[in-house]
Amino acid sequence: MAKPRINAGFRRETEARLRRIARVAEVFVDGDAFKAFPRNPEQNAGDEYSVHDDKFITVKQQLFKLKRVEVGDIGVVTWRRFGDGEADQCLPVDNHPLKATKGNHPISKAMAEAFAGGTAVQELEWRGCPLLSVCAPIRDSLDDVVGVVEIFASLIPEQLKVDALDY
Amino acid sequence: MAERTPSVWCADLLVNVDPCAVGTDCTVQEDGYASGNEIWDAKTSGIRLAGAANETVMFQMVVEEGAGELQGMSLPDVDGVELSLGANIPVPIKPILTDRDRRSEIKSASGAQMRKSMKGTLLDDPIVPVDLADCADSIAGIVKMAPKVPGRHRSTYTVELHIPKGFPAGQKSGAIVVTLKGQEQRFPLSLQVYDFELPDRATCMADINNYSRVMAFPGGVDADTDCDEYIAVMNQYFRLAREHRAMFHLLPYSHSGAIARGYAPILEGRGKKRRITDWTSFDRHWSALLDGTAYKGCRFGEYPVEYLYMPTNLNWPAYFENYGREGYDLEFRNIHREMARHFSEKGWTHTRMEVFFNHKVRRKFYPWDMDEIYYERDNEATIKFAKMALEAVADYPNVKFINRIDSSWIFGDSARSEIGDLVQLWVVNRNSIAPRPDEVALLRNKGQEVWFYGGPGGLPAPDRLDSLRWPWLAWGRDTDGFCWWNGEGFGSWDQVDRGANHCLYPGDRFGIQGAVPSLRMKVLLRAMQEHAYLTLLTERTGSRQAGEKIIADTIGCRGREDWFERKRVAEGSGADIQTTSRTTKPWNTASRSAYATAARAAARAIEQV
Numbered sequence: 001m002a003k004p005r006i007n008a009g010f011r012r013e014t015e016a017r018l019r020r021i022a023r024v025a026e027v028f029v030d031g032d033a034f035k036a037f038p039r040n041p042e043q044n045a046g047d048e049y050s051v052h053d054d055k056f057i058t059v060k061q062q063l064f065k066l067k068r069v070e071v072g073d074i075g076v077v078t079w080r081r082f083g084d085g086e087a088d089q090c091l092p093v094d095n096h097p098l099k100a101t102k103g104n105h106p107i108s109k110a111m112a113e114a115f116a117g118g119t120a121v122q123e124l125e126w127r128g129c130p131l132l133s134v135c136a137p138i139r140d141s142l143d144d145v146v147g148v149v150e151i152f153a154s155l156i157p158e159q160l161k162v163d164a165l166d167y
Numbered sequence: 168m169a170e171r172t173p174s175v176w177c178a179d180l181l182v183n184v185d186p187c188a189v190g191t192d193c194t195v196q197e198d199g200y201a202s203g204n205e206i207w208d209a210k211t212s213g214i215r216l217a218g219a220a221n222e223t224v225m226f227q228m229v230v231e232e233g234a235g236e237l238q239g240m241s242l243p244d245v246d247g248v249e250l251s252l253g254a255n256i257p258v259p260i261k262p263i264l265t266d267r268d269r270r271s272e273i274k275s276a277s278g279a280q281m282r283k284s285m286k287g288t289l290l291d292d293p294i295v296p297v298d299l300a301d302c303a304d305s306i307a308g309i310v311k312m313a314p315k316v317p318g319r320h321r322s323t324y325t326v327e328l329h330i331p332k333g334f335p336a337g338q339k340s341g342a343i344v345v346t347l348k349g350q351e352q353r354f355p356l357s358l359q360v361y362d363f364e365l366p367d368r369a370t371c372m373a374d375i376n377n378y379s380r381v382m383a384f385p386g387g388v389d390a391d392t393d394c395d396e397y398i399a400v401m402n403q404y405f406r407l408a409r410e411h412r413a414m415f416h417l418l419p420y421s422h423s424g425a426i427a428r429g430y431a432p433i434l435e436g437r438g439k440k441r442r443i444t445d446w447t448s449f450d451r452h453w454s455a456l457l458d459g460t461a462y463k464g465c466r467f468g469e470y471p472v473e474y475l476y477m478p479t480n481l482n483w484p485a486y487f488e489n490y491g492r493e494g495y496d497l498e499f500r501n502i503h504r505e506m507a508r509h510f511s512e513k514g515w516t517h518t519r520m521e522v523f524f525n526h527k528v529r530r531k532f533y534p535w536d537m538d539e540i541y542y543e544r545d546n547e548a549t550i551k552f553a554k555m556a557l558e559a560v561a562d563y564p565n566v567k568f569i570n571r572i573d574s575s576w577i578f579g580d581s582a583r584s585e586i587g588d589l590v591q592l593w594v595v596n597r598n599s600i601a602p603r604p605d606e607v608a609l610l611r612n613k614g615q616e617v618w619f620y621g622g623p624g625g626l627p628a629p630d631r632l633d634s635l636r637w638p639w640l641a642w643g644r645d646t647d648g649f650c651w652w653n654g655e656g657f658g659s660w661d662q663v664d665r666g667a668n669h670c671l672y673p674g675d676r677f678g679i680q681g682a683v684p685s686l687r688m689k690v691l692l693r694a695m696q697e698h699a700y701l702t703l704l705t706e707r708t709g710s711r712q713a714g715e716k717i718i719a720d721t722i723g724c725r726g727r728e729d730w731f732e733r734k735r736v737a738e739g740s741g742a743d744i745q746t747t748s749r750t751t752k753p754w755n756t757a758s759r760s761a762y763a764t765a766a767r768a769a770a771r772a773i774e775q776v
Contacts, residue, residue: 046529047541047576053534057490060534064488090531095423127389160389164425165482167434 006130006155014072014132015121018151021069022119022136025076025149028065031140033058034078034147037091044088045103056091063093063149067163072153075162078138079111079148087111087148094162096152097126110135114148124152129160174234175345175352177207177214178227180325180689181631181759186257187289187318193229195629201229205763213355214343219770220334220364222696223466225689227255228324228345235348236310237324238303244341245358248328252302253294254309255323255686257316258663258672260288260626268665289316290626292663292685293672294325302346312677314660325689328358329466336362336774362774363703367468369695370702371641372618372648373413374474374594375670377404379420379427381655382682383673393429393448401452402461403681404654405472407671409465411688412695414473415654418523422530424482431478432509434502437486438494443505450513457515471517474592477506479522479556481533496555503559503568510566521592522556523571524549539575539596546577546586553589573620575599582606587613594650597621597640601750604731607646620650623687625666632759633666634687638698639762643718643730643754645711651691655682697762700769707776717772721765723753730754 037055038044063076075094082088086104089096098105107115110122114135124131133152137145154160172191178184182200185193194200202209206216206226218224230237242250263269295313298305326343337360342353382400384390391397401417408415419430429452433445455461456472463469481487484502489495503522510520524537528545535548553570560568570589574581575596582593583606593610597619600607607617619641624634637649656669660676663669670691671682701714711727719725732750 047539049529049531050542051528051534056534061488061490064486092423092531095421095425164421164423167426167431167483 004128004130004156004159011132011155014153014155015134017070017072018074018132018134018153019119019121021066021074022134022149022151024069025063025066025151026119026136026139029062029078029138029149030058031138031144031146034091034138035080035140044082044090059091060093063091066149066151067093067165073157073161073163073166074151074153077150077152079107079150080146081107081115090147094164096150096162097124097131108135111148111150114150115145117145126154126162127160130155131162172201172231173209173212174231175212175347175354176201176209176229176231177204177354178229178323179205179759179763180225180227180686180693181635182227183627183629183631184227184229184255184291184321184323186255186291186316186321186323189320193321205760211355212353213357215357215359216328217359217361217767217770218328218330218696219361219700220330220336221332221367222365223327223329223692224358225325225327225693228326230322230324230347232320236303237306237322237345237347238349239344239346239351240299240302240326241344242328242341242356243344245339245356247331247334248339248358249331250299250343251327251329252297252299253325253327253684254297254306254313255291255325256293256295256309256313257289257291257319258293258314258660260290261658261662261665262288263665289319291323292626292687293660293683294686294689295674295677295679295683297324309677325686327689330358330360332364334360336360361770363770365696365699365703368470369412369414369467370699371638371646371695372473372616372650373411373638373691373695374416374618374620374648374650375408375413375654376416376418376620376650376652377654378418379430381417383655383675392427393451395451398429398452398455400680402455403674404671405456405461406465407682407684408654409462409467411684411692412467413651413688413691416474416476416650418476418525419478420480420483420525422526423532424480424487426478426480426483431483432506434484437498438489439497439501441484441498441501443502443509446509454513454515457510457513457518459517471515473517474519474521476521476523479503480524481526481537487533499552499555500559503556504562507560507563507566507568511563516565516567519567519569519592521569521571522552523573524552525573538573540572540581541576543577543580543584546581546584550585550589553586557589579603579606582610587615590615592616592618594618594620597649600644600646601732602735604644604728604733607644611645611647616647618648618650619644619646620652622667623651623670623691626663626687627665630759631687631690632762634690635694635759635762636754637691638694639722640730640754642698642701642714643724643727645727697766697769700766700773704769704773704776707773713772714769717765717768721768722757722761 033055037051039050077092077096079087082104087107088104110120113120119136138147140146216224339358341356405415420426429448432443432449435444459471485495485498526533526537535545569591571592572590573594578599600619654671658664658669670685674683
């Protein structure tokens, strides 16, 4: 099947928009609440999985607000380091190509850059549709990077939107 | 020397006939099953069946390789009884690959040992309706479109005889006439019609649970769920369930809170300005089910769907962004009040509108378990929302808004908590309910409904007793129903789950708009009719005593307590939660003939009252 054509101008605009939202996220997502919300940081799945709901809600509500910063289709997820070189998709707002299921996922190059304190762009694909994603660090009050926030969007929104909560 | 297998023979619906095993080894039953069994005698080619008016009696007809393709079937001598035929389709069963698969197998096979021949990976399950007016071509078309089965030795059909309402009681004689290789063969039929009639409405709820966009439709997960064609297909699923005295159930949102298009009314605004602006799509989706017209012509009644999940979740209709603040509660209450008003104005007052939160903290979208709550601290969220929902719709008491919870780990404690007063429908893991007879009685005495849930029954099992037992358990435990989790499941035509889920199949492969049933659905229909026997007997005698005595004398359970397992504790975790399949309670060890004897005895007892 032929690869879908991406409009270069729309891609540029989308990247700029995602970068702006990621910057807002970097400033406003509460890293202290983020790093402390899992009751047992060693756990990322299973029936016994549990969170401090006050901290969870604090971050989740901030992530929801990010969806309103600018007009346009976006999805939001966050990651924390888990295990050896892997990441736990721990606080999704939207479904992501890696989906919010049990288990952990390899840290991508862009996520690694964000864990190192930078902001990086990556391309993803979901159900045959190209997505663009910007990863940015989540910092706590000590200025340590405690996680990554990923802002992503469809590059062909008329084919697939990532925001399924737009109601 | 082994007996020769007849070229055409009949089997009880419960018996799993292997499409590929050679000769007499085609069932895991007593030797010579094909020569004679509970419904069939090869010496006379006779078939024995029994049922009440408004009951469907069923059996399997097996055509061995070499006997030719079935070209026709009729029932010329028994006027009024409606004959229908379905082709049983062998499908590839998911192999056992992991320890988890193995544990799941123990559960779905109910602990029964399978003979080597039943370990085949191709077994009958879906049933595709055959057009009897054009039988040969219809079957040829089905064969062409069905999965190919290397090494197949026989074709099996499900034969249904529906005894209509008002049909006179007594012993009826006739024949089922089958055409093979151009020749007609008569199979003498002895049909005992009991002197009573089954009600249209199921006597307990048989709930077939499903999720959101389960219906097969072009576009898959990206399908346009708002078009007329999609809605027509969706309604066919609901009709199919009613034709089996069951109810199709469709949770309209995912773990994230995403709602398929058309499954919820359109909202606008935030805070005190949040309101419903457009009911058009919602009404198109659900009105035919809510007023009953979607069931027009259904054998077991044209009444509205009994239960409907609301789109309510932690991010709809109120934005979770505002949870904990005044605006969140206001949005939640206002929209639910608007919904209740709309349902009242439409006259949709027969269906129970379920407020149900399927969120699990392990899915990480939201902070609490509200489905299968694991930690008691998470009960608080359920209590808060259950109160809000009931208060919001209080001005419309004619609309049946209810709170629903699915409970497992801490069912016993939850039932005795404040939730016990706030939740009207309790759907409890079948193993978690087993040690808790007192909590079931407590909730029912408060007027709450109790169902129990689990998988519909193992496909590779030698028989389908595990599927049959559900309505019997519902009666024995004196609950209001049960829930099969779930309808279409997560398998496919190319690899069917082993039975822990998946009891309907998308019909598009055969050009059918909607689903086709499985053999386990037919067993469900049979068992639901048997539940109706027990219920009728209870109604006519004024107590459960007569039914309990019959069960004690046949199946072996001595009273309600014997259907439970008081004080057994959960083992394992998650999907491996305590398995009742290993119990030695009589309901789990009784043979299929014990259940059949119990059903016949109940029927005779009704006739004598």
